[in-house]
Each structure stands twice: as C-alpha cells, then as structure tokens.
Amino acid sequence: MFASVFVIALGLCYCSRASSQSSLGLPRLFGPSEALVKTAIVMNCELLTFPEDEPILLQLFREGNHSRLFAEYTSLERRVADFPIYVQPYHEGNLECVARAQNNSLIEPTVSNIHYLKVIVCCCDCPAEPVKGAEIEVRSGSVDLFEGNMLELRCKLKAGNHVSYKWLLNGQLVSQSLLHDDRLLINRTTSQDSGSYRCVASNSFNQTDFFTSNSTEVVITVREPVKGAEIEVRSGSVDLFEGNMLELRCKLKAGNHVSYKWLLNGQLVSQSLLHDDRLLINRTTSQDSGSYRCVASNSFNQTDFFTSNSTEVVITVRDLVSTPNISFTVLKEDFQNYSAVVTCRSTRGTPPVTFSLYNSTEVIASVTVEEQFATFKVPLILGQDLGFLQCQARNGDNATYSEKIPLEVVPVGGPVKMPYTYDSGENYDVIGVTFYCKAEKGTHPRYQWFLNGTLLDDRGSFYYVDHQPPEMAMLMLSVGDSSAGTYHCEVSDSFDNTTAISSRRLYLDKHTLNRLPVWVVAVVFGSFTFLILLVSVCCGLGVVFRRRHYGEKSLLDFEMERMTPVYYGKLDLSHYNEDTDVVNAARWGEVDQASLDSVDEWPQIEEEKKTLEDEPAEEP
Incomplete structure (x- = not known):
C-alpha cells in the first residue's frame, strides 16, 4: 500500500515537472556578429513561451561556462530582452541565452541557440565612422503585398561602420528572428x-560617443482576401417600432482594406447611412423594413478581386398607431331597447393594435385586433346624457387617444323647415335652386327628398342630394322643364324609421320663378309715382318762396341791378396784395364779358336807364 502511494507521488511529481518544463520555451539569441572593442552593442534574447504570472530571468553567458555572466534581465510580460554590452576582448566567442523561472525550481531552465561574436581589437584600415543617412530599401518590390508574399527590407546607410540595427513596426520592436544584419x-x-x-542604425566608440540614425517610415500593406461576412444587429432586436435607431455591422472572419455595400430588398442603400463597416439609421420608418445584406470586397493589384456576401437579416419596423377617430351609430334591439355601436379607427399603425373604450376615465372594454379598427356595443337610453366616450389605441409602448364625444341620443322632433336659395343667369333668369332640410332637434336624423310624392335618389339628371348630418341635407336643382313639380322633405331617426316628420310642400317651375310677383310691381310703380310727386312739390315751394322774398319787382329790375356800372376810379385797392393794374384788368375783363353776354339787350337797357335817371330820387 505504501509502495503504491509512493509510486503515484513520484508519477505526479514527474508529470508536474514535465508539464512545467513544457511551459517554458527555448529562447533565441540575436545580435551583431562582430563588434569593435570598447564599443557598445545590444544583444537580444527572445522568449516566446513562458508561464503566465511567473517572473522569467533571462541571462547572457559564454557557451559552456555559465559562471561567466555578461548580463541578465527579469520580465513578466516582455518577450524580448535587450542586453547592452560594452565590448571587451573576452566577449569574443559563442554566446548563449538562458531562460529560467525565477521563483519556481521545478521549471528547468532552457538554453538558446549559439551566437558567435567576433571582437575586433584593432581596425587600423577602417577608422571609426558614425552612422548617418539611414533609409529603407524595399528589396521585395511593391509596398502593397498580397497575403503569403515575401517582404524584404534593407536598412541602407550613407555612412557608418560597426553598426547594429533595430526595426520598428508601428513603434514596436520587430522580432529578432526576422533580422539578418541590415535586412528584415x-x-x-x-x-x-x-x-x-x-529602421534604427546605431554605433558607438570609446563608450562615450553614441551615434544613431533613424530612417523615414515606409508603409507596407499586406492584403488579406475577405471571407465570412456576417451581419451583427448592434441595436438589439430585429423587430422595432418607427423612430427607434437601427445599427447593423458587417463582421468578417478575415480580410482587410475592405469596401462595403449594403442592400435592402436587393436595392443599394444610400451612402449617407454607411459608416465604414456599419449601417446606421437614427430614426427608422416602416420603409426601412425588409431584408438586409452586406457585401464586403477587396482587391490586389487591380487584378485579383475578392467578395464575401452575408446571409440576409430581416428587419421589421412597425408603424406607430395614429390618433384614432371615434364615432357611433344607434342600434334598435327591440321595443324601447337601444345600443350605441362605437367604432374606434386609426388610419395607420402596424397590427396587432389594442383598442380600449373609455367612459370619462373608466375603461368600458378592450380588444386586440389585427386590423386598424375595433367596435364596441354600449347600452343606451334615448334622450339621456350618459357622459363622454373616448378611444385609446396602442401598439408597442405607444398610446394615442381620440377626442371625447358625448354619449347622448336625442330623437328627431319639432317642425321641419325647407328654406331655399337660387342662382341667376345672364338675363337674371333663375337657373338653379338649392333646398335646405332642417329639423328642430335630433342627433341621428335621416333625410329623404320627394318630388310629387316620389322618393328621390342621391343623384338624378337635374338634381343632386348632399347629406350633411346631423345639421341638414341639401337638394340642388337645375331649373328646367324636368324639374317642375311639388317638393318636400321628410326627417326620421336613422335607427327607427317608423315615424317621419314632413316639411311643407312647395311647387316650383321655371315660369313661376322668373315671373315678377305682384308686390314687386306694386312697389316699383309706387316708388316712381312718389318721386314725381316729390319733384312737383319742390318746384311749387320754390316759386312761392321767391315771390315772398322779392315782392313785385319785375325781372327787368333784377336785370338792371345786375348790369349797373361800377365806378372803378373810386375803388380802394390798397388792401390787395396783387398788382393794381392786374386787378383792374381782371375786372374790366369781367365787365367786357358781361357786355358781350347782353349785347342783344343793350338798346332796351339804355332806354330804361335814361328813364330812371330822369325820375327824382326818393327820400329814405
């Protein structure tokens, strides 16, 4: 039992050690192959694989003699370590870089390749020359490459020897594995x-003089064919309401230097909506609904063209429901039982739409329909005010409300009036008549027109009916032989035509309309007679007034008074501003004119004047 545990422990240790070893890769050592003694160079050690969060120690040694340490570097993140060396004769030989885990003894160190460095002790034939004029030469040809092509760049100098080189790509050091002396x-x-x-070229001498030359930048474009185009809906749902934002992005699995096109239902989308690989519509409408597809493309040397088409994505933009209209008709269920059939209707809005009916603030009923209208039935009592009705329409988060209308039905009643107006032609003949039918009360009236007791349709050869409920209805006639007859209108409730109220009957024909009424003739004749009498009275009063004012003087006396000469020598003209001669001349002109006017009467006047002068003057 103990032996088994020991074997398992050794196996775990070995596995752990093996896995640890596999996590630390082999370093690679690069740098100049020769250097002048007492100059500064930089050796680079690159480690591509190492454990995460494990400090790595990189050390530069003479090959086979790890006691001869030239430089070391500890790193957590960087893969390339720079080892600056002030060159001495003992640096010549094979150098190697050792990588080890600084805090983990279970990870065995790894050793880089061998790099030979030649140290030049004396260079009498090649004196030290600072570097200058570094420029990049593109030896592989074009700066515009296709993926998989070779790229070769050379760092050319106008002057300099014993030079070391570094290459930067977008400001970052290029891997030393790609460098070959002055080439990348x-x-x-x-x-x-x-x-x-x-490229950066540098050299130094005597550990005091350092020289560096930086080339200008060269932009290299490596084109990768596009592939794997897909649409990403960045704005969220593919089902949205108008006014919301739509943002689509054309994602690629591969490809660069790409141009994009967008199609909606097979038609190109306006360029104003495109932003690099994105399509952006800030406020959508229902016209933005449809199937979207992006087309990504690039080319190389104008000969190789690559295109990737995405699959289609269907976007649905729903119209917000518009403000509904509300109306109702009256339905007679049976004797004394009535209902109001209320219609809520919107002119636009993508279904489904939810309509709700309110009586003031109370919800009467709600229904969700696939149309843009809904109907409701509400109990009704004629002649009674039952409040106000209002419709609400909703789809999505949008809700709109109709106007409020009173729920009150008044039956038709009172007298029905039928006034009329007429139109005249060129000779003042009546050529058209318009009748108006109005009931005193009634909220839902139905109007009917009759000619000689026959019901008229809405339109005929000489008439036209215009219904304008509930206010009135109009009958417009063209006066002629066919329009002659007796007219009247009837009004009844639209929901109950059992009773109807009729207007008075009126006979009409063109001869009656164009004949002057007796009262018109009487008024005209009487007015003319009154004017004649008024003129006669005025003349008589004038004669009487003249006799009273002038007494028995004859017309000859009046003429003599008018023609009495004036002695102009005694006139006082001092208060006039005008020239005296001008005034006298004007007055003589008047006298002359008077004389000319009465030249025919002059002998008679002279005779009468002589007679008057011979008579003695009367005392006052």
Missing part, C-alpha cells in the same frame, strides 16, 4: 505584417 525578411506575410516600418 518575412518569408510569408500576413495581415499582421501591415503597418509603418522604420
């Missing part, structure tokens, strides 16, 4: 080899 060589490129490359 990748036999089979992948998309991870794309980026900006830069």
Whole structure:
C-alpha cells in the first residue's frame, strides 16, 4: 500500500515537472556578429513561451561556462530582452541565452541557440565612422503585398561602420528572428505584417560617443482576401417600432482594406447611412423594413478581386398607431331597447393594435385586433346624457387617444323647415335652386327628398342630394322643364324609421320663378309715382318762396341791378396784395364779358336807364 502511494507521488511529481518544463520555451539569441572593442552593442534574447504570472530571468553567458555572466534581465510580460554590452576582448566567442523561472525550481531552465561574436581589437584600415543617412530599401518590390508574399527590407546607410540595427513596426520592436544584419525578411506575410516600418542604425566608440540614425517610415500593406461576412444587429432586436435607431455591422472572419455595400430588398442603400463597416439609421420608418445584406470586397493589384456576401437579416419596423377617430351609430334591439355601436379607427399603425373604450376615465372594454379598427356595443337610453366616450389605441409602448364625444341620443322632433336659395343667369333668369332640410332637434336624423310624392335618389339628371348630418341635407336643382313639380322633405331617426316628420310642400317651375310677383310691381310703380310727386312739390315751394322774398319787382329790375356800372376810379385797392393794374384788368375783363353776354339787350337797357335817371330820387 505504501509502495503504491509512493509510486503515484513520484508519477505526479514527474508529470508536474514535465508539464512545467513544457511551459517554458527555448529562447533565441540575436545580435551583431562582430563588434569593435570598447564599443557598445545590444544583444537580444527572445522568449516566446513562458508561464503566465511567473517572473522569467533571462541571462547572457559564454557557451559552456555559465559562471561567466555578461548580463541578465527579469520580465513578466516582455518577450524580448535587450542586453547592452560594452565590448571587451573576452566577449569574443559563442554566446548563449538562458531562460529560467525565477521563483519556481521545478521549471528547468532552457538554453538558446549559439551566437558567435567576433571582437575586433584593432581596425587600423577602417577608422571609426558614425552612422548617418539611414533609409529603407524595399528589396521585395511593391509596398502593397498580397497575403503569403515575401517582404524584404534593407536598412541602407550613407555612412557608418560597426553598426547594429533595430526595426520598428508601428513603434514596436520587430522580432529578432526576422533580422539578418541590415535586412528584415518575412518569408510569408500576413495581415499582421501591415503597418509603418522604420529602421534604427546605431554605433558607438570609446563608450562615450553614441551615434544613431533613424530612417523615414515606409508603409507596407499586406492584403488579406475577405471571407465570412456576417451581419451583427448592434441595436438589439430585429423587430422595432418607427423612430427607434437601427445599427447593423458587417463582421468578417478575415480580410482587410475592405469596401462595403449594403442592400435592402436587393436595392443599394444610400451612402449617407454607411459608416465604414456599419449601417446606421437614427430614426427608422416602416420603409426601412425588409431584408438586409452586406457585401464586403477587396482587391490586389487591380487584378485579383475578392467578395464575401452575408446571409440576409430581416428587419421589421412597425408603424406607430395614429390618433384614432371615434364615432357611433344607434342600434334598435327591440321595443324601447337601444345600443350605441362605437367604432374606434386609426388610419395607420402596424397590427396587432389594442383598442380600449373609455367612459370619462373608466375603461368600458378592450380588444386586440389585427386590423386598424375595433367596435364596441354600449347600452343606451334615448334622450339621456350618459357622459363622454373616448378611444385609446396602442401598439408597442405607444398610446394615442381620440377626442371625447358625448354619449347622448336625442330623437328627431319639432317642425321641419325647407328654406331655399337660387342662382341667376345672364338675363337674371333663375337657373338653379338649392333646398335646405332642417329639423328642430335630433342627433341621428335621416333625410329623404320627394318630388310629387316620389322618393328621390342621391343623384338624378337635374338634381343632386348632399347629406350633411346631423345639421341638414341639401337638394340642388337645375331649373328646367324636368324639374317642375311639388317638393318636400321628410326627417326620421336613422335607427327607427317608423315615424317621419314632413316639411311643407312647395311647387316650383321655371315660369313661376322668373315671373315678377305682384308686390314687386306694386312697389316699383309706387316708388316712381312718389318721386314725381316729390319733384312737383319742390318746384311749387320754390316759386312761392321767391315771390315772398322779392315782392313785385319785375325781372327787368333784377336785370338792371345786375348790369349797373361800377365806378372803378373810386375803388380802394390798397388792401390787395396783387398788382393794381392786374386787378383792374381782371375786372374790366369781367365787365367786357358781361357786355358781350347782353349785347342783344343793350338798346332796351339804355332806354330804361335814361328813364330812371330822369325820375327824382326818393327820400329814405
């Protein structure tokens, strides 16, 4: 029993030791192959495999003599250790890098490859020359490669010797396994080899003078064919309501430098909605519903083209329900039993829609339907105010409400009036008549028109009926021979036509309409006679007033007074601002004009004037 336990323990120990050994890979040692004595160089030790969270100690030794330690480096994360060495003659020989777990003795150390370093003690024929003018030469050809092609870069210098080289890709050190003196060589490129490359050349002398030259960056593009396109719905559900955001992403299993297209039901989507590999619609509508597909593509040297089509994803964008309209009709169940059939209707909204009917704030009933309308039946008492009805429509989180309408049904009653208006033509003849049918009360009336006791349809050869319940109904006629007859309308409840109220009957034909009524003729004749009498009275009053005012003076006296000459020499013109000659000239003009007007009467007037001058003057 004890022996079995011991064997198992040894086996576990061995397995643990074996698994520990397998977790620490072999390091690789790189660096310059020759160096000038008393110069600084850097040796690089790269370890690709090591346990996580285990400090690793990397040490640089002379081969076979691990007591001769040149440098060491402890790391938790970095895979490459830089060992700076100030070159001495004893550094020449085979160097190796040893990796060991610093805190775990169960993990055996591993040893790198052998790297030979030649130390030049004297270089009389090649004096020290600082590095300068580093530039990258793309020896493999194009900077635009296809995955699997070879990439070879060389760091060229304008001057410098005993140089060590480092390469950076996007600012990070490139693995030493890819370096060969002044060259970087990748036999089979992948998309991870794309980026900006830069070489750094350096040398130093006498441990005091250090020289470095950095090249400009060269961008290498390694294209990978696209494959495995799939649509990722980043906004969540594929079933959403209008107004919500839709975001789709075209994911790839492989591929870079890719261009994207999106199709909706086989049609290209607007470029304004595309953002790199994403399609973004901030506020969706029902027009955004359909089958989406993304197409990813790239090419190499304009000769090799690669395309990947995703499977289709169906997106459903539901219309929010619109504000419902509410109306009701009255249904007569039997004698004295009535109901209101209420209809709630929305003009838009993707089903299913839930409609609810409220009486004020109380819910009467609710129903979910696949249409945009629903009906409810509510008990009714005629002539009684039963409150207000209101509809609610809901789909998703959106709810809308109709207006409130009173639930009150008043039966038709009171007199029915039938006023009318008419239209006149060019000769003032009546060419059209419109009748209006109105009941005194009634919330749900039904109107009917009759000609000579015959019910009229909604439209005929000379008439048209326009129903505008509950206010009224109109009958529009074209006056002619066919429209002659006796008209009347009847009004009854739309839900109960057992009783109807009739208007008065009115006869109409075109001769009656276009004949002047007797009262019109009487008014016109009477007005004309009144005007004649009024003019006669005015003339008579004028004669009487003139006689009273002027007495027995004859017309000749009036004429003499008008024609009495004026002695202009005695006129006082001092208060006038105008020129005196101008005033006198104007007045003489007036006298002359008067003389001209009465030249035919002048002999008679002279005779009468002479007679008046011979008569003695009367005392006042």
